[in-house]
Amino acid sequence: xxxxxxxxxxxxxxxxxxxxxxxxxxxxxVSLIGLNGAGKSSLLRAIAGLxxxxxxxxxxxxxxxxxxxxxxxxxxxxAMVLEGRSTFKGLxxxxxxVLGGYMRKSGPEFxxxxxxxxxxxxxxxxxxxxxxGTLSGGEQQMLVIARALLTKPALLMLDEPSLGLAPLIVADxxxxxxxxxxxxxxxxxxxxxxxxxxxxSHRAYVMETGKIVLEGDKLADDPRVRxxxxxx
Numbered sequence: 001x002x003x004x005x006x007x008x009x010x011x012x013x014x015x016x017x018x019x020x021x022x023x024x025x026x027x028x029x030v031s032l033i034g035l036n037g038a039g040k041s042s043l044l045r046a047i048a049g050l051x052x053x054x055x056x057x058x059x060x061x062x063x064x065x066x067x068x069x070x071x072x073x074x075x076x077x078x079a080m081v082l083e084g085r086s087t088f089k090g091l092x093x094x095x096x097x098v099l100g101g102y103m104r105k106s107g108p109e110f111x112x113x114x115x116x117x118x119x120x121x122x123x124x125x126x127x128x129x130x131x132x133g134t135l136s137g138g139e140q141q142m143l144v145i146a147r148a149l150l151t152k153p154a155l156l157m158l159d160e161p162s163l164g165l166a167p168l169i170v171a172d173x174x175x176x177x178x179x180x181x182x183x184x185x186x187x188x189x190x191x192x193x194x195x196x197x198x199x200x201s202h203r204a205y206v207m208e209t210g211k212i213v214l215e216g217d218k219l220a221d222d223p224r225v226r227x228x229x230x231x232x
Contacts, residue, residue: 001026001155001186002047007056007066009042016042018210019056024155029177029187031197033229034207040190041083043207044157047188048080049073061154075103077154083163083190085140089133093124093143096132100147110150117146138169145176156180157188162196174200194229195220 002024009017017039024030032040045051047058049070058066065073088096097117101110118125121142127135132143141161148156158177162170174196181187191197198204198220206214206225219225 001061002188003057003059004043004047005057005059007043007046007058008054009039009046009051010054011042016210017046020207020210020212022205022212024186024188026186027181027184028202029181029189029200031189031191031201031204032207033191033194033197033204036192037209038207039210040207041159044080044159044188044190047073048078048157050080071103074151074153077152078157079148079151079153079155080157081144081148081159081161083159085137085144087132087135087140087143087147089131091132092129093132093135094128096143096147097124097128097150100150103151113150113152117149121146138165138172141165141169141173142176145173149180153185155186155188157190159190160192161189162191162193170196194225198225198230 004020004022007017007020008015020043034040042051046053046066049065049068049072053066056066057064060076060078065076088099097114118128123139124143124146132140135143161173165173170193177187177189178200189197189201203217204215204219205212206219214222214225220230
């Protein structure tokens with residue numbers, strides 16, 4: 001579904017991503033783990049059309065998408081949940097959800113999707129008229145995921161969805177990711193909680209200083225990963 005080849009991303013003279021290759025097959029959860037500053041978020045933002053690519057290619061469902069504008073990438077079927085719970089804090093929960101469907105026509109089908117999404121997130125259904133900025137961190141994270149799902153993506157990308165959340169909320173987030181995948185959603189996950197990410201994923205990549213240094217479907221058993229990321 002997603003094919004990244006030789007991608008390089010620069011910020012001025014800083015090479016944030018250096019010749020990265022990465023694949024995501026339909027129906028998979030693929031995790032990208034690594035320390036802060038490794039280039040993980042930069043890569044996701046490039047896939048989503050938010051960062052320019054200086055070299056290499058990104059293909060989604062067989063078509064090149066590198067350096068397309070973000071809205072056009074979203075129309076192709078890629079949704080990204082940014083790090084930091086990027087809600088529109090001065091708008092209500094319902095208004096945030098409606099903005100998730102900005103590319104879709106309003107009407108009965110969209111309204112039914114909003115209803116279906118809020119059934120999945122009962123805490124949001126109870127707070128539809130509440131300002132998003134007054135929600136807890138976990139509730140805001142649920143809101144941005146719900147908003148992304150309303151674009152009806154083929155690929156959902158999540159950047160540090162558990163960051164700064166209480167352990168019980170983190171467990172809820174990972175249960176939700178697993179549930180979405182069981183229903184057929186393809187997911188690319190950037191996550192510092194390496195233990196949970198590797199447990200959840202079909203395959204994973206390890207990124208260090210802008211490069212992919214390890215990849216596979218059994219990285220939790222790799223002694224280098226266990227020592228550096230799992231504390232074992």
